[in-house]
Amino acid sequence: MPVYCITGTNRGLGLEFVRQLAQSGDNTILATTRSLESDLGDLHAVASASTHILECDTGDLKSIHAFAKEARKVLGPDTRIDFLLNSAGVNLASWQSSLTLGPDDLAAQISVNVLGPAKTVEFLLEAGLLSESVRILNMSSGLGSLQRSLAAPRKCAGYSISKAALNMLTVHQSGDLRAKLPHVVVIALDPGWVKTRMGGDGAVLEPHESISGILKVLGGLKDEDNGKFLHHSGEEIPW
Template identity: 40%
Template structure:
């Protein structure tokens, strides 16, 4: 590639999103990092000084179509195209029990985890470069075949729907050579995964970036884990 790679990461204020931004900057990318309130993203703001001119922060509420439209309008002001889109922003409502799952949880989870990535990718499709990569951060909890118990239904349902989003986007963007992947990052030490998880964010993201880098057209629409192994639907 003759120019530095141009990447956009959603939910980049913490956890895996922040780690993606960090590692993409370290490899030389120009990075657009989005989150709901960039002014309060202290760790992300700290990277601006470390990588002058290569990190831009823009506000985005992935669950709000108006916010997505505004991002699409603002993006050309800081970036002339995208080689990588990482749909990382997500929400998990804990403590749900059968018989008392709040409808608002289901609505919020679907808008954030499933329809949000679809609508964002659709809005940014005109600026995706030929052969670009789109990565949707999924979860083993969205796997129907691995379901063991009734747990976090709003999250599980929305991630299963997000996997279909990945398959649909692969079909829609395939003619342009754009590879779309659903990725299971593993059990990671984040606010969502907890302190006792198996992987550090650094390990998970480093593994995923290797998979993203080497994925080919035949991989588009697949569900892979952070090591590149097929994940069960």
């Protein structure tokens, strides 16, 4: 019975991950949300009997640490996470360019989009919750590709910068974790332009299309894929 841990599941892509994975009773799911006091009706509606809804604000280090401790209690002493999907993210002040960046907006995006996945991995590793062959997905974006961003139009400067930083985090994690977990595979992944609240107007993909593709990619990952930047179709993306 594989164990999936997914951050940011109250809406958007995180919610769709839970919806698809919960269709199999073989999957144990740790579904996190920033606050258990939020409206979680949609999440409860798709959750299975083996879905555990836990609080984890990925912009708050104390919350991430508390989540790791709670996850240990939920899974027990011998169960490990097989798939860690760092799906939580924010896109703030998308109208800002590199010439008008708001310091607080950029800092908030770095906190959630970069430090959040970094500390989630760190604290789960410290708690002994990651399997030796865990697959870790850091949800990136095509906007985080430096090569693609050379082509105009450029947009969402702060978000793009945070996703480029997440890509570098992925590269570092892919090496650092291999020294501790011999068969770990860490990837950054672009889900495509998806019709979610974050995706906004003009998005072309339905959530179920993106997530079904991502789950297929996850299921087919090999040791040599460690440290890659992939599209939801499985195609490799230039950094």
